[in-house]
C-alpha cells in the first residue's frame with residue numbers, strides 16, 4: 001500500500017443547512033483512499049474519482065488550509081470528518097494530521113463530529129475533551145460484534161471489541177461517543193442476534209447514541225468489489241444479492257422493518273439518543289439594562 005502527499009486547493013465543504021444524519025454544517029477529509037479495506041466501502045464508487053482506493057493520499061497542506069478556511073466561516077456549526085476515508089487509518093499514527101486538525105478545531109471553538117472504525121482515536125482524548133466543552137461527538141462504526149466476521153468484511157480495521165473499548169474510554173473522559181450501526185449487510189449482519197449484540201454492547205460500553213441504517217448502498221465499481229469479496233468468502237451469496245437487488249442503489253435488508261422495531265425497543269430500554277443532537281451557538285449574553 002503506497003502513501004503519497006498531495007496538495008489541497010480547498011479543505012472545508014459547507015452544507016447550506018445541517019445534514020440530516022449528523023447535523024454537519026461543514027465537512028473535511030484529510031485522506032483519500034483508506035487502509036481499512038472494508039469490502040462494502042461506498043468511497044470506491046466511480047463518482048468519487050479515486051482511481052486506486054488502496055493508495056493513500058494525504059493532503060500535506062491540510063492544516064494550513066483548515067487554519068485559513070475555518071475562521072472565515074460566519075456561522076459556527078458542527079464540523080465533520082470521516083465520511084470518505086477513515087481519519088484514523090494506520091498512517092495517521094505517524095502523520096498526526098487528524099490530531100493537528102483537532103487542535104485547530106479546539107482553538108477555534110467549533111463543535112465536531114467524527115466517524116471512525118479505529119481505536120487510535122483514543123490517542124486524542126485530550127483534544128476531544130477540550131472540544132467537548134463546545135460539543136464533540138465521536139461515532140465508532142460497528143456493523144457486527146463478531147470479530148471473525150468483521151475480519152472478513154472490514155479486514156484491516158481494528159476489531160469491534162477494540163472499538164467498543166474506545167467508546168468506553170471516550171465516554172469515561174466525557175466525550176459523547178456513539179455507534180453508527182451501518183451498513184447492516186443483508187444475509188450476513190441482519191439477524192436479531194447481531195443487531196441486539198451491537199446495541200447491548202454499545203450500552204455496556206457507555207455509548208450515548210446508536211444510529212442505524214438497516215441496508216447497504218451499492219454503486220458500479222463498489223458493487224463489483226463487494227461481490228468479488230463475497231465470492232471469495234461466501235460462495236453463492238453474490239447471486240442472492242443480484243436476484244434481490246439488481247442494479248439498485250439502496251439495498252435494504254428484507255428484515256429492516258423487524259430490525260427497526262427491535263432497535264426502537266432496545267433504544268428505549270437503554271435510553272439512547274437516536275441521532276446526534278442539533279447544535280446551535282450559545283445565545284449571546286444579554287446586556288444588563290439600567291431600568
Ligand code: SF4
Pocket residue numbers: 034035036037038040041042043083084085086117157
Ligand atoms: S473505514 Fe470507512 S472509508 Fe475506510 S474502507 Fe472502511 S468504509 Fe471505507
